[in-house]
Amino acid sequence: MASEASFTSARSIGPVAMASSEVLSLSLKIVQLDDVERFLEEHGFSLEKWYKLGLRLGLHKNTLDTIECKCCHDLSRCLIECLAAWLKRADSVNLKGGATWDSLSDAVRAVNEIAVADEIDSKKCPHRHAITSTFNTNSHLFNPLRIFRVLQKEGIIAEGVLANVEISAERKKCEFLLDALKKIINCSS
Numbered sequence: 001m002a003s004e005a006s007f008t009s010a011r012s013i014g015p016v017a018m019a020s021s022e023v024l025s026l027s028l029k030i031v032q033l034d035d036v037e038r039f040l041e042e043h044g045f046s047l048e049k050w051y052k053l054g055l056r057l058g059l060h061k062n063t064l065d066t067i068e069c070k071c072c073h074d075l076s077r078c079l080i081e082c083l084a085a086w087l088k089r090a091d092s093v094n095l096k097g098g099a100t101w102d103s104l105s106d107a108v109r110a111v112n113e114i115a116v117a118d119e120i121d122s123k124k125c126p127h128r129h130a131i132t133s134t135f136n137t138n139s140h141l142f143n144p145l146r147i148f149r150v151l152q153k154e155g156i157i158a159e160g161v162l163a164n165v166e167i168s169a170e171r172k173k174c175e176f177l178l179d180a181l182k183k184i185i186n187c188s189s
Helices: 020-025 030-042 047-057 061-070 075-087 101-110 114-124 126-137 144-153 159-166 170-187
Strands: none
Touching: 030 075, 030 114, 047 061, 047 075, 047 101, 061 075, 101 114
16 A cells, blocks of 8 residues: 555656656756747637736736847747747746646637647646546546546556555545646656
8 A cells, every 4th residue: 555655756656657858848948948839829819819818827017028029029930939938937927827738728728829738738748638537527426536536647646556545444535646747747747
């Protein structure tokens, strides 16, 4: 049986399968600017929403105004500079979740670019997509064991975790699952 002590660090997350490089890859870096910008472009993000996106990502108005002036109102350049500032964690970016695909998805969704946010979730945030699809198909049910099975199927958690959960008492099972899910979600922020 797995114990709470097995959840020792954000890098190992105990029995949850996540290598150090995978944890680090959740946090985006400035060298990934082209990847992020290209992804948004390929999935139809509206350039006109760059300013609002910047605000939702945690950039301050003064920063965005400076970007707008610097780029002579060229929307494509404004978006690139906005994303660069976000990836460099300017202003209050860390308070809004840092530079991660998850926080980008949240911000894109907040500016009503739902289809683009869904693409980010499905292609860049497999843990979020797995959980969301589980809840969307069974929104009237809360079944942590089913969520864990989906996460295991997606390769997000190790096979041993589910076996440990299944042998636990019913009450402990839910507590263990909820605790593990919180750690998975918090790790990606």
